[in-house]
Amino acid sequence: MTAVELIERKRDGGKLSNAEIGGLIKNYTSGSVNDYQMSAMLMAVYIHGLDRAELFAWTDAMLNSGDLLSLAAIAAPKIDKHSTGGVGDKVSIPLAPMVAACGIAVPMMSGRGLGHTGGTLDKLETIPGFTTNLDPDRFARILSDIGLVLGGQSETLVPADRKLYALRDATGTVSSIPLIASSIMSKKLAEDLDGLVLDVKVGEGAFMEDLNDAQKLTETLVDIGRAYELDVVALLTNMEEPLGREIGNANEIAESIAVLAGGGPDDLIEITYALGSEMLQLAGLAKDDEVARRALRTVVDSGAAMEKFAEVIEEQGGDPSVLEHPDRLPQAQFQEELPAPRSGYVTACDARKIGVAAMRLGAGRERNEDRIDPAVGLTILAKPGDQVEQGQPLARILYNDEARLSAVRPLLKEAFQIETIPVDRTPLILGEVRP
Amino acid sequence: MTAVELIERKRDGGKLSNAEIGGLIKNYTSGSVNDYQMSAMLMAVYIHGLDRAELFAWTDAMLNSGDLLSLAAIAAPKIDKHSTGGVGDKVSIPLAPMVAACGIAVPMMSGRGLGHTGGTLDKLETIPGFTTNLDPDRFARILSDIGLVLGGQSETLVPADRKLYALRDATGTVSSIPLIASSIMSKKLAEDLDGLVLDVKVGEGAFMEDLNDAQKLTETLVDIGRAYELDVVALLTNMEEPLGREIGNANEIAESIAVLAGGGPDDLIEITYALGSEMLQLAGLAKDDEVARRALRTVVDSGAAMEKFAEVIEEQGGDPSVLEHPDRLPQAQFQEELPAPRSGYVTACDARKIGVAAMRLGAGRERNEDRIDPAVGLTILAKPGDQVEQGQPLARILYNDEARLSAVRPLLKEAFQIETIPVDRTPLILGEVRP
Numbered sequence: 001m002t003a004v005e006l007i008e009r010k011r012d013g014g015k016l017s018n019a020e021i022g023g024l025i026k027n028y029t030s031g032s033v034n035d036y037q038m039s040a041m042l043m044a045v046y047i048h049g050l051d052r053a054e055l056f057a058w059t060d061a062m063l064n065s066g067d068l069l070s071l072a073a074i075a076a077p078k079i080d081k082h083s084t085g086g087v088g089d090k091v092s093i094p095l096a097p098m099v100a101a102c103g104i105a106v107p108m109m110s111g112r113g114l115g116h117t118g119g120t121l122d123k124l125e126t127i128p129g130f131t132t133n134l135d136p137d138r139f140a141r142i143l144s145d146i147g148l149v150l151g152g153q154s155e156t157l158v159p160a161d162r163k164l165y166a167l168r169d170a171t172g173t174v175s176s177i178p179l180i181a182s183s184i185m186s187k188k189l190a191e192d193l194d195g196l197v198l199d200v201k202v203g204e205g206a207f208m209e210d211l212n213d214a215q216k217l218t219e220t221l222v223d224i225g226r227a228y229e230l231d232v233v234a235l236l237t238n239m240e241e242p243l244g245r246e247i248g249n250a251n252e253i254a255e256s257i258a259v260l261a262g263g264g265p266d267d268l269i270e271i272t273y274a275l276g277s278e279m280l281q282l283a284g285l286a287k288d289d290e291v292a293r294r295a296l297r298t299v300v301d302s303g304a305a306m307e308k309f310a311e312v313i314e315e316q317g318g319d320p321s322v323l324e325h326p327d328r329l330p331q332a333q334f335q336e337e338l339p340a341p342r343s344g345y346v347t348a349c350d351a352r353k354i355g356v357a358a359m360r361l362g363a364g365r366e367r368n369e370d371r372i373d374p375a376v377g378l379t380i381l382a383k384p385g386d387q388v389e390q391g392q393p394l395a396r397i398l399y400n401d402e403a404r405l406s407a408v409r410p411l412l413k414e415a416f417q418i419e420t421i422p423v424d425r426t427p428l429i430l431g432e433v434r435p
Numbered sequence: 436m437t438a439v440e441l442i443e444r445k446r447d448g449g450k451l452s453n454a455e456i457g458g459l460i461k462n463y464t465s466g467s468v469n470d471y472q473m474s475a476m477l478m479a480v481y482i483h484g485l486d487r488a489e490l491f492a493w494t495d496a497m498l499n500s501g502d503l504l505s506l507a508a509i510a511a512p513k514i515d516k517h518s519t520g521g522v523g524d525k526v527s528i529p530l531a532p533m534v535a536a537c538g539i540a541v542p543m544m545s546g547r548g549l550g551h552t553g554g555t556l557d558k559l560e561t562i563p564g565f566t567t568n569l570d571p572d573r574f575a576r577i578l579s580d581i582g583l584v585l586g587g588q589s590e591t592l593v594p595a596d597r598k599l600y601a602l603r604d605a606t607g608t609v610s611s612i613p614l615i616a617s618s619i620m621s622k623k624l625a626e627d628l629d630g631l632v633l634d635v636k637v638g639e640g641a642f643m644e645d646l647n648d649a650q651k652l653t654e655t656l657v658d659i660g661r662a663y664e665l666d667v668v669a670l671l672t673n674m675e676e677p678l679g680r681e682i683g684n685a686n687e688i689a690e691s692i693a694v695l696a697g698g699g700p701d702d703l704i705e706i707t708y709a710l711g712s713e714m715l716q717l718a719g720l721a722k723d724d725e726v727a728r729r730a731l732r733t734v735v736d737s738g739a740a741m742e743k744f745a746e747v748i749e750e751q752g753g754d755p756s757v758l759e760h761p762d763r764l765p766q767a768q769f770q771e772e773l774p775a776p777r778s779g780y781v782t783a784c785d786a787r788k789i790g791v792a793a794m795r796l797g798a799g800r801e802r803n804e805d806r807i808d809p810a811v812g813l814t815i816l817a818k819p820g821d822q823v824e825q826g827q828p829l830a831r832i833l834y835n836d837e838a839r840l841s842a843v844r845p846l847l848k849e850a851f852q853i854e855t856i857p858v859d860r861t862p863l864i865l866g867e868v869r870p
Contacts, residue, residue, distance in 0.1 A: 004604075005607075007478075008607040011481060011482065011608075034471075034605070035469075035470070036471040036473070036602060036605065039472070039606075040474040040478040042475065043442075043474075047483075167471060170439065171471055171475035172442035172475060173446075
């Protein structure tokens with residue numbers, strides 16, 4: 001079968017065999033199937049979908065396109081957490097040290113920001129000296145030594161995903177459930193995990209804006225896990241408004257440090273503890289939610305979680321003094337506050353608009369090749385449900401470039417809505433899917 | 436609007452504006468939209484289609500991607516004929532000199548063979564010295580001087596089609612009615628014609644195997660012509676079996692010469708005269724079919740049509756002595772006959788299998804970059820309806836390479852079916868569409 005014959009079959013709504021999908025992904029990874037052939041196939045897959053057998057074959061082909069981690073030598077339960085991405089979502093940063101301090105081995109592989117969503121790697125790299133570029137040996141050694149590692153996706157792991165993701169981004173084929181699910185799960189399956197907790201974001205600021213779509217994606221992710229005998233627990237969480245108050249990079253690290261110190265905003269704390277509880281239960285380190293939350297609270301109160309974060313920063317070349325002196329993180333030169341145009345209740349703080357505004361300030365990437373400014377971003381001072389007086393600041397803009405500030409102001413104004421009557425707040429956790 | 440936004444809209448079944456389609460085709464032609472983005476768009480167009488406004492905009496954008504011929508200085512009515520391509524379809528070669536001898540100016544732009552179908556340019560170039568590579572000035576001058584020119588598509592005419600066609604061929608997006616229709620009509624509209632006669636082939640050996648699809652394509656082609664005030668008449672003709680008896684290149688020229696000399700096989704004569712009659716009527720040179728056919732017969736009988744072919748061969752650098760000595764055309768070194776496996780009636784001679792067999796002998800191209808062997812091909816000795824005795828030859832294989840012969844024999848055997856009871860022959864002309 002030639003690539004063209006496979007494309008024609010999928011174009012007409014037909015099915016591809018395991019061997020055909022395996023060959024296609026292999027030949028695309030090696031370059032003998034061209035980008036322009038693969039993008040035609042991706043569009044046909046986007047429109048017609050993949051059935052369950054095709055989805056498993058596609059995931060398996062991606063998984064086997066490169067090396068696999070082998071973490072068998074590590075005795076502790078290996079659990080990772082993955083978020084589908086949102087605005088202000090820095091949960092991984094306080095969560096990983098907390099659960100590691102409780103005894104989980106956390107081989108966390110994160111991504112970079114693209115578009116309106118931020119990326120954990122970009123945030124971590126604002127810590128002076130900190131590197132996330134770890135080869136598989138060093139990745140495994142750090143995990144083995146301290147039970148926690150915060151790295152990027154290795155070039156040799158799931159190389160098919162790297163190529164496919166860039167192609168999907170340029171060809172309007174990102175938001176396909178089978179393509180998203182196979183991308184996420186192939187990378188997580190390559191990590192040799194004992195369990196995985198997923199945070200599937202839903203709403204304006206997420207890739208999935210619709211709860212039904214998100215539910216379907218979540219079930220697909222858990223289903224793939226089941227096929228590989230990997231326990232996957234997923235929470236569906238609200239991404240209508242940003243998570244926490246800080247949106248950017250260095251300022252999100254500062255907010256993460258606050259959570260590890262026992263403070264931080266309520267919504268960020270709620271998601272961090274909910275996901276941490278699932279991780280501890282999956283690992284068999286807590287028999288129920290109550291016990292798990294108590295364990296998490298204990299490692300925060302004792303300072304063990306903060307100490308674990310200091311350890312991993314030091315192991316990965318960073319300066320742990322930022323934990324006591326967050327002002328040593330990059331700081332923007334200028335600040336400006338956005339005043340409330342009238343008195344009333346904040347009824348909306350649009351996560352997508354906030355995310356785009358932060359990106360345009362320089363905190364994110366419009367294109368893959370863009371460089372970010374680690375210091376700039378936004379601090380949300382009034383969130384939905386808050387009552388505000390006219391002139392009271394809604395947000396603080398942290399900026400280095402006057403021209404970018406001017407471009408962002410109108411967008412930021414649009415992001416906030418103020419009404420005379422408050423609206424009910426939607427719950428933060430919208431659902432869960434268990435194996 | 437970015438290319439990705441346009442792709443996403445079409446992916447979701449939305450409509451593109453004239454300006455958006457114009458920009459897309461322009462940017463693809465210039466290279467600022469990539470092949471992999473265009474192939475995703477083509478797949479979305481293939482699956483969701485284009486509506487009438489989009490189709491006209493797409494055709495117009497293709498037409499305006501390069502230069503346009505200007506033949507205003509030529510007083511005679513300018514009529515071209517275009518075939519969607521088939522096996523053994525050499526109609527253009529006798530037809531063009533016949534109608535030119537009747538007073539039509541024929542600016543014929545033909546293509547090369549690909550896959551199982553042959554190409555008029557490849558056939559013409561078997562005449563020693565004959566060139567089809569004419570720049571627009573020389574093309575117009577020859578037409579002006581002798582009322583007939585047989586050229587290839589100029590590089591500067593409709594460059595978007597050249598790029599798009601190669602991309603469609605590699606990405607499974609060829610057989611889409613709007614993409615086929617815009618490709619054909621943009622090239623024909625660039626020729627500055629007064630009228631166009633289309634031969635839409637239907638059946639196993641054609642791009643359209645289904646009569647309903649072919650009817651829809653034909654109506655689309657005529658509809659585009661109407662929008663540009665170009666009179667287009669289309670015949671739908673049978674391509675279940677090859678047209679004529681010769682399939683190849685030099686041997687098809689020999690068969691074409693036979694038609695100009697007043698001979699040739701019945702089916703080839705029928706199609707040639709039917710299309711010629713339409714051309715003469717479109718040109719206003721004959722008031723009805725009967726008058727038109729009489730005019731065609733007259734220029735054949737008088738030798739004027741053959742003389743016109745000699746003239747154009749000489750103008751385009753070829754050796755017109757082949758008209759009297761067809762044995763001066765390239766000849767294959769070897770021949771072998773395929774014997775009938777049993778006595779009975781030939782009920783099928785599968786055009787696609789015959790076309791693929793000729794291609795594998797070297798008469799056609801599997802890929803665009805393949806070179807053809809001008810001398811090889813097939814002569815069909817028994818066609819559907821013929822009664823044959825066991826051992827009587829069904830076809831003659833003209834070959835230069837023993838290995839290719841062995842690869843072709845089984846395919847050729849499969850192409851013929853012999854039954855004890857004859858089947859009714861399907862008509863050659865299946866329908867017509869008029870403006």
